[in-house]
C-alpha cells in the first residue's frame with residue numbers, strides 16, 4: 448500500500464436519464480447498477496466499488512429526489528438526503544447534449560441545502576453525442592452553475608473517454624484512509640436485493656407507464672440444488688406485489704405469456720450476474736395500497 452492511499456464514497460446525481468447508471472458501470476467495470484432508457488429506475492442504493500492500487504472509491508447510486516406523494520416517496524427522499532450528506536463527493540451529471548434547465552438547478556439547490564459541506568464535481572456526460580465545441584460550451588455553462596471551486600470533467604461512458612481521468616479525479620477528492628471493502632467485492636447490497644431489483648426491472652419493461660411505482664418484489668426463499676446433468680441450480684422464489692387486481696393482470700398477461708417472458712428475461716440476467724443456472728418461481732399478489740401502509744412497507748424492505 449502506498450502512503451497516500453485514499454478511500455471514500457461518491458454519489459452521482461442528476462436528472463433521470465443523464466447517464467448515472469451507465470457511468471457507474473463504466474467506472475466499476477461490471478454491470479451492477481441497473482440501466483434503462485426509461486427514467487427513475489434506480490430505486491435502491493446500489494454500490495459499485497472501484498479498486499485501485501492507490502485507492503478505493505465506493506459508488507453509491509441513489510434514486511433521484513422527487514416530490515413525495517406517498518410514504519414510499521418520502522422514505523426514498525430521506526434516504527437520498529442522508530446519502531448526499533454522508534458521501535465524500537457528489538458528481539452532478541449533466542448531459543453534453545441537453546441545455547441546463549430547471550431540473551438541474553433544482554438538484555443543485557437541494558444539494559446546497561441538505562449537504563452544504565459535501566464537495567461537488569460537475570460531470571458532463573455523453574460527450575460522444577456532440578461536437579468538441581459543444582462539449583466546451585457545456586463545460587463553461589456547468590462551471591458557471593457550480594461556481595469556481597468545483598472541478599468539471601467531460602466523460603463518455605459509451606466510448607470510455609476520460610473515464611480513467613474521472614476515476615483519478617475522484618480519488619484525489621477522497622480522504623486518506625485504508626480500503627473500506629475487500630478486493631473483488633463489487634457491491635455490498637445483499638444479493639436478494641439485487642435479485643429483487645432485476646426481477647422488478649424485467650417485470651416493468653414495457654408497462655412502466657401503467658405501473659410506475661406500484662410494484663414491489665420480495666425474495667421469499669433461495670434453494671440450491673442440482674439438475675439432471677449434475678449442474679448446480681439456484682431456485683429463487685419471488686413474490687411480486689401489486690396494488691390492484693387490474694395491475695396483476697397486466698403483469699401476468701394473456702394466459703400468462705407476459706409473466707413467462709418476464710421470467711426468462713430476469714433469469715438470463717440473474718444467471719449472468721450470479722454465474723449459476725437459475726430457476727425462477729414467481730407469484731403475483733395483490734397487496735392493497737402498500738405504498739401508504741408502513742407495516743406493508745417494512746415487510747417489503749423499505
Ligand SMILES: Nc1nc2c(ncn2[C@@H]2O[C@H](COP(=O)(O)OP(=O)(O)OP(=O)(O)O)[C@@H](O)[C@H]2O)c(=O)[nH]1
Pocket residue numbers: 461462463464465466467468469470481482483484485486487488489511572573574575576602603604605606
Ligand atoms: N451516447 C451515449 N449514451 C449514453 C451514455 N451514457 C448513458 N447513455 C444512454 O443514456 C440513457 C440513460 O442512461 P442511464 O445510465 O440509465 O441514466 P441514469 O441517469 O442512470 O437514469 P435513471 O436511472 O433513470 O436516473 C441510456 O439509454 C444510456 O444508454 C454515453 O456516454 N453516451
